[in-house]
Amino acid sequence: MSADGESVDEAGWDVEPEDEIASVVEALGHQQKRWREGAGLSAAELGEAIGYGEDQVRKVERGARIPRPEYLDAADRVLGANGFISAMKEEMAKARYPKKVRELAKLEGRAVEIAAYGNHNLHGLLQTGEYARALFGTRQPAYSPDQVERGLAARMARQAIFERSPVPDMTFVQEEVTLRRPIGGRMILRAQLERLLELAQLPNVTIQVMPTDCEEHAGIEGGRIQLLKFGDGTAVGRSEGEFHGRPVSDPKQLRILELRYGMIRAQALTPRESLAFIERVRGET
Structure with a gap:
């Protein structure tokens, strides 16, 4: 574990991605956005449905945050993504490591x-x-x-x-x-x-x-x-x-x-x- 620590928001729900894994996190964000828009939901509506704020949803879609597994499962369920979003849990878990x-x-x-x-x-x-x-x-x-x-x-x-x-x-x-x-x-x-x-x-x-x-x-x-x-x-x-x-x-x-x-x-x-x-x-x- 890095002695320097990592960037964690006040709720402790996600971390900021580092440069070398940013592309993976951005790909997840783009995928979520496509599914959300396909479902006819705004970022605020998706956030309300899965129990997160609009700002957090938008940060995930910009690739600015690494979501936790429970976030991915909830988004997958609400958006009807058939496991495509949940399938990213392992990659996101690795990205969260120091x-x-x-x-x-x-x-x-x-x-x-x-x-x-x-x-x-x-x-x-x-x-x-x-x-x-x-x-x-x-x-x-x-x-x-x-x-x-x-x-x-x-x-x-x-x-x-x-x-x-x-x-x-x-x-x-x-x-x-x-x-x-x-x-x-x-x-x-x-x-x-x-x-x-x-x-x-x-x-x-x-x-x-x-x-x-x-x-x-x-x-x-x-x-x-x-x-x-x-x-x-x-x-x-x-x-x-x-x-x-x-x-x-x-x-x-x-x-x-x-x-x-x-x-x-x-x-x-x-x-x-x-x-x-x-x-x-x-x-x-």
């Missing part, structure tokens, strides 16, 4: 390998919805309820990667503290640990634990690491402690991250030991 999340989801969608080390929180692809919601709730200054919902929806949508075909190879190294911190309470943490155990059974997923009492730790000063490799041989990586935290694709810079991540994996518990460790922590929770 730009940084959309960019990350695109990269993950292309990746054939994903590698990540987490030192404060569990990686977003591993999180349950309840854990993610609780995590968003800890942010200060606080996110608005609408920002939380959009961030949560975006994070959960990214997890469709586990059903992708072909599936990417994914490795995760998590600090012990991320398995023990009871974000959201003990019940949410326990369900989260059970989710980790489920994911660890997938043939393309490897989860390792870096125990707190490990004396040697190659990532102690580097912060989180994420590496994504693509089918064409290219890759992109990011680390909080290297290259000012910005994404890098230069082979020399990637090599630094790859070496560090490889050392972290070697110092962490093995996958089998990690599975037993997670099961033990779950039993203690």
